[in-house]
Amino acid sequence: MRSFLLDALRRGKATVMPPVPEPAALEELAKALAERARQQLGRSLAIREVDAGSCNGCELEINALNNPVYDIERFGLKFVASPRHADVFLVTGPVTWNMQEALLRAYNAAPEPKWVVGVGDCAANCGVFAGSDAVAGPLASVLPVDLHIGGCPPAPIQIVKGLLALMEKAG
């Protein structure tokens, strides 16, 4: 175990420099949040991730946000287990009919104010699954979406940029 620590010292920091918030995301958020209640959250957001029917590709990249390279906790962003603790819903996938109720229940269980971020092309427009009779629709047809982070799947750094934009506008 000590060798891990020594190794970490020898190699230097793996963590990348903080990226600037995505300008397009800032713009989208400015529109989305203009009329909404704002509350100082002390520059800290608790995130509840919900897979609403994704292929698991987005989950892999969202998981990578917790690795030492992206280390999103340094920005005050933290994944939480309970929707009761959540400020942000990070939702992936086209919303399947079979997941719609679970998604809504989780969303309704979270206190106000809350934000919804769609991750991946599927959340925006169902991606390659558009037109399927097993899919209820894109995320915006089920929940009010504040921000979309596109990509199939988006790279972790893209997700970080989007979330930093959200911090700037919502926090």
Place this chain on the structure above:
Amino acid sequence: MTGTALADLIAGNHAGPDGYVRLDVTSDVWTALAEGCAAGQHDLSALWVDEGRVRMALNGKGRRAILSLKTDKGAYPSVSVHHAPALRLERAMRDLHGVRPVGLPDGRPWLDHGRWPGRESTARYEFLRVEGDDLHQVAVGPIHAGIIEPGHFRFTASGETVVRLEQRFGYTHKGVERLLQGADVARGARIASRISGDSTVAYAWAFARAVETALGWSVPPRAVLLRGILAELERLSHHINDVGGICNDAGVITINARCMLQREDVLLVAAACFGHRLMMDCVVPGGVATDLSQDGIGPIRDLLARLEETRAEILRVYDGLPSLQDRTVTTGVARPELVRQYAAGGFVGRASGRAFDTRKAFPYGPYDRLDFEAKTRIDGDVDARLQVRMDEIVESLRMVRELLDRLEPGDIRSEPPPFVAGEGAALIEAFRGDAFLSVTLDSAGRLGRVHIRDASWFQWPILEAAIEGNIIADFPICNKSFNCAYSGQDL
């Protein structure tokens, strides 16, 4: 011993270019083959509905076949009444195609949750009854605490000990097979790459190979080698990540941090060399979409060296932590007889002594000309599944090195031959086990019936058994050691 052995049935028949013998059978032979599965004479590989027929893919020793039976207005003799591993497959077939497996021992729906438009139902899903004193239930999911796919686990516990676990899936059902019907080959390949994001290379390869064998479409030698490199990088990225995840569930976050770093390292190199971190859409029918430039070979070799170092270091730390092994050794034992019955593939099977690896059992290029071992362990616990992954990392590293050595300049993709109506199937070793994919094509190059069977179908039920007698708190570590797919199975 009852039942018909596949080997006897297909003895005089030639296999197609995809390695499968195809036969129409009578309902008596169908049932005898199902009994043969139960008797261990051959393994059930897939079961699906295809235009008025039910079809069954079976693996025997070195030979495999796809057997078809005409249904009687949707009715056919159930396989699961003889061979339990077919049960969830038949429940799903009933939900999606309305077939009636006669004698089906469990009439509950599987994928149909009563939510699909026009088929809404408020009927309550009845979990199997568990009776006894002092039992309580714990319902978990579909949304789990962590960042993972959705599924429901219903635990019945006595104190802390799990008496029974029952799984319920289907939440991520996206109608993948129906979307593929009528699609052209290019769109089919994009959808296949998104069957299960963690096995995107494996499924893209399975789809490509099924289409290529159906059309007699040859793949340039360089592309065959590149496919091997892509698939082994995918395997390496998941195996190292799973090792970290298992240790994390035992509270050893330092190992997990190191493993996550190593996984990120693989993905960054993949992005630099192939243009996509997960290598999505890189394997396409006819070859591969992205070539590996001469400048990319060095970074991959360096990556392999770093992976080797990380693996050795993690194993050294793992071996030196009795408190960690206390959580993994003897936890979540998958019994060898169950693994054999379910023909469980991947590390789940190999950690319980089942030496099946598609790359060895039914070799396809480039594995037919690669020297490697299918590594097995016998204890069947969390530790054995972790160790099999560690062993396989060594083999994959060796394979990628050899594939890089053999790369010679050349085409990476060939033009498609004229379309002809036909069918093809492929069995590809994804990181979690054998993935089966079968396609039919019409003469215009449109996909007909496409069927996909993830390794998880035959692994999930074993997790239900493996967790029995363990404490509930050990479920996450057991589950991580299995790492079965949700999207890949729900489709």
